[in-house]
Amino acid sequence: MTFFVHLAGEGGSTEESYRFTYKAQWIFHPTHDLAFCFAAPVFSAVKQITGKDVFYIGNDMSIIATEEKLRNVRAVEELTMVGYPVGLWDEVNNLPIFRHGYTASHPAYDFNSPGIGLVDMACFPGSSGSPVYILNEGSFQDKHGSMNIGISRLIFLGIIYAGPEYTAAGKLQIRDVPTKMMVEPQTNIMTNLGYYIRAHELNAFQEIIDGID
Numbered sequence: 001m002t003f004f005v006h007l008a009g010e011g012g013s014t015e016e017s018y019r020f021t022y023k024a025q026w027i028f029h030p031t032h033d034l035a036f037c038f039a040a041p042v043f044s045a046v047k048q049i050t051g052k053d054v055f056y057i058g059n060d061m062s063i064i065a066t067e068e069k070l071r072n073v074r075a076v077e078e079l080t081m082v083g084y085p086v087g088l089w090d091e092v093n094n095l096p097i098f099r100h101g102y103t104a105s106h107p108a109y110d111f112n113s114p115g116i117g118l119v120d121m122a123c124f125p126g127s128s129g130s131p132v133y134i135l136n137e138g139s140f141q142d143k144h145g146s147m148n149i150g151i152s153r154l155i156f157l158g159i160i161y162a163g164p165e166y167t168a169a170g171k172l173q174i175r176d177v178p179t180k181m182m183v184e185p186q187t188n189i190m191t192n193l194g195y196y197i198r199a200h201e202l203n204a205f206q207e208i209i210d211g212i213d
Contacts, residue, residue: 083130
């Protein structure tokens with residue numbers, strides 16, 4: 001894998017980036033099309049080469065969509081997705097693309113399959129692996145209709161992995177969203193919907209990590 005990381009300065013992030021190729025050791029999810037590698041070896045190697053730390057802000061357990069949090073959300077919530085649709089990104093500043101959409105099924109329930117949810121969002125090749133968040137800045141409305149003014153909310157819902165498409169013949173099929181653009185002989189029509197693996201499924205990785213320790 002090639003990682004293109006921001007380097008840290010005294011005030012936080014800098015405009016300086018560093019490209020580093022690393023032979024990642026992937027750990028796979030036991031039931032879903034999901035994998036991860038440890039970032040610490042990458043950060044350590046970059047620090048050794050450049051003398052600078054990698055700047056990052058990581059997700060933590062506090063923002064994961066737990067059952068308790070999802071009890072207070074509405075069926076339709078505004079979403080933010082971060083990724084690289086059709087391979088696009090800000091190459092000058094080394095930044096991803098942010099997109100907005102909505103939940104297409106209630107985020108507290110599985111959609112047809114265990115651990116799966118559905119979003120109303122354009123999920124193109126390159127979107128696979130994109131995190132999806134409920135993000136409300138300054139205010140939000142809960143499922144009881146109460147407005148929470150002066151309060152922001154960030155909930156990590158899950159990770160995009162697939163989407164329904166129509167083939168040129170009019171057949172509806174569910175396809176994995178690839179991590180990059182590919183040339184295919186068949187033309188498919190996007191439905192602007194995407195399937196995501198729900199965030200609580202990441203708990204399976206914690207059990208694997210505990211076993212490694």
